[in-house]
C-alpha cells in the first residue's frame with residue numbers, strides 16, 4: 342500500500358543535505374565541542390559555523406543564537422526564565438489561548454507559583470487582537486508571549502504589531518516560531534522580538550534540537566544549570582551533529598522558501614477545494630485569507646464524525662493526518678485551540694488536520710482527498 346504522509350506539523354523527514362552534513366560528526370569528528378584539544382576544536386568550529394548560518398537565516402547576530410534540546414525547551418526558557426529573572430518587578434504574564442503546550446503549560450506551572458496569567462482570546466480565525474493585548478497590559482506585566490503561527494489551524498499572528506505594543510509599555514516579547522520557521526520568511530530585527538523559539542525537526546532538520554534566539558543585552562538568566570556551554574547560558578554537552586544538521590536544514594529551507602511554500606500551498610489549496618466541493622457539512626478552520634495561514638495547513642471539522650475514528654480509518658488506508666497537536670491526541674479533551682475559535686466540543690472532536698510537505702505530490706493530494714471523502718461518507722452512513 343502506498344502511504345501518504347500529511348502530518349508535517351507533527352514532524353518532517355530529515356533532509357538528505359542535513360543528513361550528509363551530520364554524518365561525520367557522529368563518527369570521525371565526534372569530539373566534545375568544549376574540549377581544548379584538536380578533536381574538540383573541530384567540533385567547536387562546526388558549531389560556530391552553524392550558529393553563524395542560523396543567525397544569517399533570521400537576521401540575528403551569532404551571539405544571539407543558543408542551542409537547546411527542542412522547541413519545547415526554548416519555550417520553557419523564554420517563559421520560566423523571564424519569570425525567574427523579573428519576579429521582583431512583576432508577576433503578570435500575557436499569552437494567548439491557542440499556544441502550544443510548551444508555552445501554555447509553562448504558564449500553568451507559573452500560576453502555581455503565584456504568577457498571574459492572562460490568556461488572550463482569539464477570533465474565529467484564530468487571531469489575537471492588538472486591542473485585547475493593549476487592554477490586558479498591567480503595571481506588573483513582565484512578559485508577553487504570542488506564537489508566530491498556530492500548529493493546529495495555521496493562523497499567522499500579527500507578531501510585529503503585538504511586539505510593538507509590548508515594547509511601547511517596556512514589556513518583553515517572546516514568540517514561538519516553531520511552525521513559522523522555514524515556512525514564513527522573517528527577520529528578528531524587523532519583527533523586534535526579544536526572544537524566539539524554533540525546532541529543527543519542523544523544518545526537515547533532526548529531532549531533539551531547538552534554537553533559542555535571545556537578543557543581545559537581554560538579561561534573562563541561564564535555564565539549565567551545569568557546565569559553561571552556550572556562553573554559560575545553557576549547560577549540557579553540545580549536540581554537534583544535531584546542530585550541524587539544524588543549520589544545513591534551515592539554510593536549505595530558507596534558500597528555497599518561496600518555491601517550496603508556493604508548491605506546498607498549491608497542493609493544500611487543491612486538496613481543500615476538492616474536499617470542500619466533495620462533502621457537505623464541513624467547516625474549514627483557520628484564516629480565510631491564504632496569506633494569513635501557514636502554506637501547509639488544512640484543518641477541517643466534519644459534522645457528525647468522530648475525529649479519532651476518521652484518523653483511524655485514514656491510517657488504515659495509508660493516510661497519516663492528525664486530530665490536532667500530536668501532544669494532545671490520544672486524550673479525549675477537545676482541542677483548546679479549536680474551542681478558542683468558538684467550536685463546540687462536539688465539532689472540535691470532529692476535526693482533523695492535514696499538513697503538507699515539500700515531498701508530497703499532486704497525486705497524493707488527489708488520492709488523499711478521494712479517500713477522505715469516501716471515508717467521511719462511510720462513517721456518516723453508519
Ligand SMILES: *Cc1c(COP(=O)(O)O)cnc(C)c1O
Pocket residue numbers: 350351410411412413414416441443488490491492517518519520540541543549550551
Ligand atoms: C512542535 C512544536 C513545539 C515543540 O517543539 P519540539 O521540538 O517538538 O519540542 C512548540 N511549538 C509549536 C508551535 C510546535 O508546533
